[in-house]
Amino acid sequence: MAEALDVPTHLTPEKADFSKALAWVDGEVVPLDQARIPVRDLGLMYADMTYDVVHTWRGGFFRLEEHLDRFLASCAGLRLDPGLDRAGLRRRLGDLVLRSGLSDTLVYFACTRGTAVPGTRDPARHVAHRFFATVTPLILRGQPAEMRRGLHAMVVADVPRIAAASVNPHWKNSHWGDFQRATFAAKDAGADVPILLAPDGSVAEAPGFNVVALLDGALVSPADNVLPGISCRTMFEIAAELGIPARYGRLMPEELRRAEEVFLTATSCGLFPVTRLDGAPVGAGVPGPVTARLLNTYYARKNAGWHITPAAAAAGQETTR
Amino acid sequence: MAEALDVPTHLTPEKADFSKALAWVDGEVVPLDQARIPVRDLGLMYADMTYDVVHTWRGGFFRLEEHLDRFLASCAGLRLDPGLDRAGLRRRLGDLVLRSGLSDTLVYFACTRGTAVPGTRDPARHVAHRFFATVTPLILRGQPAEMRRGLHAMVVADVPRIAAASVNPHWKNSHWGDFQRATFAAKDAGADVPILLAPDGSVAEAPGFNVVALLDGALVSPADNVLPGISCRTMFEIAAELGIPARYGRLMPEELRRAEEVFLTATSCGLFPVTRLDGAPVGAGVPGPVTARLLNTYYARKNAGWHITPAAAAAGQETTR
Numbered sequence: 001m002a003e004a005l006d007v008p009t010h011l012t013p014e015k016a017d018f019s020k021a022l023a024w025v026d027g028e029v030v031p032l033d034q035a036r037i038p039v040r041d042l043g044l045m046y047a048d049m050t051y052d053v054v055h056t057w058r059g060g061f062f063r064l065e066e067h068l069d070r071f072l073a074s075c076a077g078l079r080l081d082p083g084l085d086r087a088g089l090r091r092r093l094g095d096l097v098l099r100s101g102l103s104d105t106l107v108y109f110a111c112t113r114g115t116a117v118p119g120t121r122d123p124a125r126h127v128a129h130r131f132f133a134t135v136t137p138l139i140l141r142g143q144p145a146e147m148r149r150g151l152h153a154m155v156v157a158d159v160p161r162i163a164a165a166s167v168n169p170h171w172k173n174s175h176w177g178d179f180q181r182a183t184f185a186a187k188d189a190g191a192d193v194p195i196l197l198a199p200d201g202s203v204a205e206a207p208g209f210n211v212v213a214l215l216d217g218a219l220v221s222p223a224d225n226v227l228p229g230i231s232c233r234t235m236f237e238i239a240a241e242l243g244i245p246a247r248y249g250r251l252m253p254e255e256l257r258r259a260e261e262v263f264l265t266a267t268s269c270g271l272f273p274v275t276r277l278d279g280a281p282v283g284a285g286v287p288g289p290v291t292a293r294l295l296n297t298y299y300a301r302k303n304a305g306w307h308i309t310p311a312a313a314a315a316g317q318e319t320t321r
Numbered sequence: 322m323a324e325a326l327d328v329p330t331h332l333t334p335e336k337a338d339f340s341k342a343l344a345w346v347d348g349e350v351v352p353l354d355q356a357r358i359p360v361r362d363l364g365l366m367y368a369d370m371t372y373d374v375v376h377t378w379r380g381g382f383f384r385l386e387e388h389l390d391r392f393l394a395s396c397a398g399l400r401l402d403p404g405l406d407r408a409g410l411r412r413r414l415g416d417l418v419l420r421s422g423l424s425d426t427l428v429y430f431a432c433t434r435g436t437a438v439p440g441t442r443d444p445a446r447h448v449a450h451r452f453f454a455t456v457t458p459l460i461l462r463g464q465p466a467e468m469r470r471g472l473h474a475m476v477v478a479d480v481p482r483i484a485a486a487s488v489n490p491h492w493k494n495s496h497w498g499d500f501q502r503a504t505f506a507a508k509d510a511g512a513d514v515p516i517l518l519a520p521d522g523s524v525a526e527a528p529g530f531n532v533v534a535l536l537d538g539a540l541v542s543p544a545d546n547v548l549p550g551i552s553c554r555t556m557f558e559i560a561a562e563l564g565i566p567a568r569y570g571r572l573m574p575e576e577l578r579r580a581e582e583v584f585l586t587a588t589s590c591g592l593f594p595v596t597r598l599d600g601a602p603v604g605a606g607v608p609g610p611v612t613a614r615l616l617n618t619y620y621a622r623k624n625a626g627w628h629i630t631p632a633a634a635a636a637g638q639e640t641t642r
Binding site: 012013016018023025032033035036037038039040041043044045046047048049051078079110113118119120121122123124132134136137139140141158159160161162163165166167168173174175176177178179180181183184187199207208268 | 333334337339344346353354356357358359360361362364365366367368369370372399400431434439440441442443444445453455457458460461462479480481482483484486487488489494495496497498499500501502504505508520528529589
């Protein structure tokens with residue numbers, strides 16, 4: 001029998017108030033539906049950009065500094081200049097959340113190479129990079145019934161994840177062509193989500209998710225060929241508190257198939273149980289006890305303010321409470 | 322001594338009248354500098370899009386049907402629906418060029434997966450795809466002095482081209498992270514442009530260019546791991562007329578280094594000579610005689626109307642001449 005999954009039920013597409021969604025773009029705060037960028041932005045033309053996504057929970061950012069760490073590292077690696085340092089980014093994102101009046105949000109922020117210079121393809125020529133950000137109501141992927149059912153995943157072996165030597169996965173990027181192609185393949189075969197392998201045949205990532213397996217009582221998530229996921233790290237920290245061993249390492253698809261439990265991690269859900277893999281049940285075919293404990297502890301911790309930075313503090317304002 | 326390169330001199334950034342540039346986006350024709358798309362367009366967020374670029378020469382599209390072939394094949398492969406069939410695309414692009422009043426243009430046209438549906442990453446959910454197009458003054462890459470100097474290229478072996486199994490290069494796409502990374506590496510080393518290898522070590526592409534080598538009197542361009550380039554095909558057709566053998570095949574970097582001549586092909590230049598490779602001269606270190614004959618014949622043919630569709634004919638209007 002599956003353990004109870006204490007996931008919130010109020011953050012659904014139906015209940016989300018998108019009229020409050022805002023964006024900061026080209027120096028202005030505008031309603032999200034007016035937020036646009038030029039069609040000649042190199043982020044669009046050549047996927048020449050980075051981004052990150054942090055969420056707020058009950059009015060506070062979850063692990064804001066780690067998302068800023070990653071964004072700044074991505075910008076440095078890709079030689080992109082958002083025009084804001086860490087303090088400026090923190091204030092900008094905090095201010096945007098406060099202005100929206102929303103408490104549970106997804107905050108997407110990005111830096112592109114800016115608008116194309118006519119007649120050149122030289123990225124070094126593009127000196128005016130473009131930073132923008134959006135704040136939208138947090139919609140939790142995985143309402144309770146969906147979480148109980150879990151995701152049906154499929155290893156799509158013939159669409160390998162883009163090699164790290166080609167596009168560095170540590171620099172969060174918009175190169176999702178492999179993910180989209182594998183998603184169509186998985187859905188064509190009746191699955192919900194693909195799991196992609198690295199060029200060496202080991203497990204890499206699912207689209208926007210890190211993959212975690214419980215193998216012989218220990219959690220394992222791929223060390224290489226993946227974005228260093230902050231939600232995955234969070235689950236590993238919770239696992240340590242709960243006395244569950246967890247490590248980054250090489251994970252082979254055959255190990256995934258014999259795992260006791262499998263789940264995916266992402267900001268939009270914390271984690272999402274995988275209950276079927278390649279048409280066969282994972283473990284008992286329901287979310288397993290370790291998965292449930294991690295998810296329930298995740299929400300309990302967040303509700304208690306763990307790793308939370310109030311939006312007002314990020315914005316540099318005194319809280320009025 | 323280098324042969325004369327009869328390239329036009331009037332299509333420079335300085336002479337380009339961008340005030341005439343137009344875009345067709347979301348059902349409207351607007352000046353280019355007002356052409357914007359939502360920041361939540363999946364073409365931006367996840368590089369989930371395709372595009373093509375055709376040019377007009379003296380008021381007529383060059384090889385329009387082949388660009389439409391490729392665009393439609395890319396859309397089909399990526400399951401994108403531009404909302405226009407071939408005739409509709411032809412009319413839309415023709416009309417846009419006519420309205421601009423420009424005769425020598427670059428026409429960029431794209432289809433994205435459209436605006437993100439909140440709370441989902443499922444590409445099959447995005448039913449309203451977005452088609453847009455821009456027309457800008459044609460700026461020829463490679464003015465005569467630049468063409469005579471040629472490009473100094475560098476094989477950047479440690480940044481392989483994204484594998485075809487991950488992102489199909491036949492479907493023209495915006496996944497340029499490898500190209501940009503390799504461009505920075507080449508420029509850091511004092512070269513102008515990188516040449517990327519396929520995962521198997523054979524020559525693939527340069528950023529937006531096909532690579533062609535003259536080896537033992539015959540032209541060779543990579544058959545696999547590349548976009549099927551229309552300018553490359555054009556040069557091969559001209560070569561056939563001139564009695565120069567040309568074939569698609571496997572091209573290794575060491576063959577490139579001992580080639581008599583090397584050039585890159587793209588819509589924005591026809592071809593561009595490569596005069597240095599990895600710091601050493603290619604052949605005599607000046608554009609070679611075959612390169613020059615191909616380029617000069619290319620312009621002579623285009624000036625004579627070869628493969629040209631007048632914009633008015635594309636737009637479905639009778640020409641008034």
